[in-house]
Amino acid sequence: MNTLLTxxxxxxxxxxxTLGAAVIGLGLLFxxxxxxxxxxxxxxxxxxxxxxLALSLNLINGFTxxxxxxxxxxxxxxxxxxxxxxxxPEQKEANFVLQPIMPVLLNVQMPxxxxxxxxxxxxxxxxxxxxxxxxxxxxxxxxxxxxxFSEIIRVVLTNAQTITNGSLGLKxxxxxxxxxxxxxxxxxxxxxxxxxxKSTYGRAFKSIRDNExxxxxxxxxxxxxxxxxxxxxxxxxxxxxxxxxxxxxTIDPKQFIFLKTFDILLIVVLGGxxxxxxxxxxxxxxxxxxxxLRFLDGPLNLGFMVTNGIPGLRMxxxxxxxxxxxxxxxxxxxxxxxxxxxxxxxxxxxxxxGQKSGKGVE
Amino acid sequence: xxxxxxxxxxxNALSLGSLYALIAxxxxxxxxxxxxxxxxxxxxxxxxxxxxxxxxxxxxIPWWLAFxxxxxxxxxxxxxxxxxxxxxxxxSPRISIMxxxxxxxxxxxxxxxxxxxxxxxxxxxxxFFAKNYVIGGVYVAGISLLIPIVTAVLLAVLLWxxxxxxxxxxxxAVSTDIDAARLMAIDVNRIVSITFAIGSxxxxxxxxxxxxxxxxxxxxxxxxxxxxxFIAAVVGGxxxxxxxxxxGLLLGMxxxxxxxxxxxxxxxKDAFAFILLIVVLLVxxxxLLGKNQGEKV
Numbered sequence: 001m002n003t004l005l006t007x008x009x010x011x012x013x014x015x016x017x018t019l020g021a022a023v024i025g026l027g028l029l030f031x032x033x034x035x036x037x038x039x040x041x042x043x044x045x046x047x048x049x050x051x052x053l054a055l056s057l058n059l060i061n062g063f064t065x066x067x068x069x070x071x072x073x074x075x076x077x078x079x080x081x082x083x084x085x086x087x088x089p090e091q092k093e094a095n096f097v098l099q100p101i102m103p104v105l106l107n108v109q110m111p112x113x114x115x116x117x118x119x120x121x122x123x124x125x126x127x128x129x130x131x132x133x134x135x136x137x138x139x140x141x142x143x144x145x146x147x148x149f150s151e152i153i154r155v156v157l158t159n160a161q162t163i164t165n166g167s168l169g170l171k172x173x174x175x176x177x178x179x180x181x182x183x184x185x186x187x188x189x190x191x192x193x194x195x196x197x198k199s200t201y202g203r204a205f206k207s208i209r210d211n212e213x214x215x216x217x218x219x220x221x222x223x224x225x226x227x228x229x230x231x232x233x234x235x236x237x238x239x240x241x242x243x244x245x246x247x248x249x250t251i252d253p254k255q256f257i258f259l260k261t262f263d264i265l266l267i268v269v270l271g272g273x274x275x276x277x278x279x280x281x282x283x284x285x286x287x288x289x290x291x292x293l294r295f296l297d298g299p300l301n302l303g304f305m306v307t308n309g310i311p312g313l314r315m316x317x318x319x320x321x322x323x324x325x326x327x328x329x330x331x332x333x334x335x336x337x338x339x340x341x342x343x344x345x346x347x348x349x350x351x352x353x354g355q356k357s358g359k360g361v362e
Numbered sequence: 363x364x365x366x367x368x369x370x371x372x373x374n375a376l377s378l379g380s381l382y383a384l385i386a387x388x389x390x391x392x393x394x395x396x397x398x399x400x401x402x403x404x405x406x407x408x409x410x411x412x413x414x415x416x417x418x419x420x421x422x423i424p425w426w427l428a429f430x431x432x433x434x435x436x437x438x439x440x441x442x443x444x445x446x447x448x449x450x451x452x453x454s455p456r457i458s459i460m461x462x463x464x465x466x467x468x469x470x471x472x473x474x475x476x477x478x479x480x481x482x483x484x485x486x487x488x489x490f491f492a493k494n495y496v497i498g499g500v501y502v503a504g505i506s507l508l509i510p511i512v513t514a515v516l517l518a519v520l521l522w523x524x525x526x527x528x529x530x531x532x533x534x535a536v537s538t539d540i541d542a543a544r545l546m547a548i549d550v551n552r553i554v555s556i557t558f559a560i561g562s563x564x565x566x567x568x569x570x571x572x573x574x575x576x577x578x579x580x581x582x583x584x585x586x587x588x589x590x591x592f593i594a595a596v597v598g599g600x601x602x603x604x605x606x607x608x609x610g611l612l613l614g615m616x617x618x619x620x621x622x623x624x625x626x627x628x629x630x631k632d633a634f635a636f637i638l639l640i641v642v643l644l645v646x647x648x649x650l651l652g653k654n655q656g657e658k659v
Binding site for chain 1: 397399447450451454455456457458460461462464465466468469471472473475476480585589592593596629630632633635636637639640643644647
């Protein structure tokens with residue numbers, strides 16, 4: 001009876017805390033929206049897009065234990081699909097100067113949400129096909145096949161002049177990705193993934209990660225689960241790509257080179273492979289750091305000498321950071337741990353579970 | 363298309379394919395022993411090209427000496443890479459090792475951008491390599507003629523090492539079962555280092571010959587050839603040296619012949635390798651010459 005009450009207490013406490021945090025979070029978003037200047041806002045929005053990308057890569061790499069390197073490709077699919085579907089015919093005509101766009105695509109114009117979702121679905125579909133083909137084989141092949149796929153996508157985007165405008169890219173996309181769109185999508189996707197990971201599917205993913213053979217012996221359809229996880233991950237990457245396109249308002253095939261995938265991998269590894277909390281924190285920190293460390297690329301005053309600008313030093317810092325984390329602290333920031341109110345209680349920031357009623361027993 | 367054109371394309375493809383084969387061997391040997399895709403192999407290849415360039419252009423030493431030094435230094439670089447980035451993770455989950463490999467590759471590329479400058483550099487090509495020869499109506503640059511010969515000689519040496527020497531026997535043992543090999547008193551770390559040394563030396567030679575064939579150096583020049591050669595190794599059957607050579611030659615043929623016969627597909631040239639990969643994975647997942655290994659429990 002006593003423990004039951006305690007549990008109810010904790011549950012009620014957690015619910016109140018969650019509600020409070022949600023209200024504060026919403027308040028903060030409103031405050032940021034009115035407070036920040038345009039430049040800060042751009043970075044703030046980019047944080048949300050990177051949160052989605054990191055979460056989607058973490059789903060396949062962290063929770064299912066498969067190594068996918070095709071995120072740049074899936075983003076490109078989502079970005080181009082969303083852009084082409086949402087641009088007005090006049091904008092398309094203005095963009096396609098070398099060769100006119102395919103007539104079928106010229107007059108299509110949709111609002112942002114359906115375009116975004118179709119972009120995500122298409123990326124998910126391609127992920128599904130790729131997964132069905134390669135996931136039967138050893139896991140390493142997925143890494144190479146997805147990497148190869150993202151390169152193929154780039155080659156196709158560069159050459160399919162009448163669909164994508166080739167290497168000229170698409171310019172002047174409507175600036176749809178407001179702070180609300182970016183963070184709204186990030187929050188919805190985070191909630192979706194939290195629920196997914198807690199569901200039987202999520203447990204199946206984790207069991208495949210931990211021991212594939214044991215998972216199969218427990219009656220889990222390993223291949224289908226892998227394909228499912230990979231498909232969801234690709235679809236989310238596609239959605240993030242669509243958001244990114246309308247955030248940057250200009251896209252061209254060169255943006256979606258393999259190095260883009262690397263940026264996301266960096267976030268996931270630093271945050272902890274297999275932790276949603278870790279990915280979110282790390283996405284925000286890395287995005288801000290990427291901007292804050294821009295000074296590294298410019299002239300540096302080291303006290304005893306002043307260097308000329310060294311472009312690329314910033315990325316050396318990040319890649320060295322990744323190597324150090326992988327070699328010395330593989331679990332990253334969070335390992336596979338997640339944030340919970342109880343973990344706060346454990347480190348003493350909140351009253352411990354059942355403390356009040358515990359005294360009553362004595 | 364007449365026979366003459368076909369012959370010309372065939373010679374070009376043979377030359378490119380041999381170059382692919384040389385780099386693919388490095389992938390296949392490392393994978394055979396450690397089950398690791400050495401993503402940084404393409405960057406070792408790039409380092410080889412740059413070291414030769416600096417030897418000739420900055421230190422003004424004769425090209426043959428510069429090449430020899432570049433090969434030695436790149437070999438040391440490859441062995442050092444294994445020590446720093448892969449050895450500490452030998453017993454970690456595979457995904458950590460793969461991330462380490464990708465991280466190493468990215469670090470080398472970014473360091474190259476900082477140290478070597480991102481602007482492309484023109485590689486000084488000695489007269490001897492650039493000169494065109496006409497053989498039976500087919501035009502061949504000196505270097506293109508040299509590449510298949512160098513590859514064939516190196517392949518013969520390599521096969522001799524792997525199949526006839528004690529070190530080679532140890533390598534084969536480690537690739538069959540790393541734990542059993544250790545029980546047989548084989549120094550696994552030494553064998554892994556030797557494997558990386560051989561792979562990196564071949565990558566350096568490949569990098570130099572690539573620079574002689576396409577005299578333009580960039581810090582990111584290793585990515586594409588690296589990916590394609592890994593694919594060549596998979597197509598041939600990863601873990602098999604003969605397979606890597608076969609895969610490299612096949613890839614060279616597919617790339618150049620498709621462009622020669624279907625010129626409208628030229629823009630898609632870089633995608634052929636990946637399409638070839640997916641087709642082979644679908645039809646014969648172990649590769650052309652690969653053995654079927656069951657997954658160990």
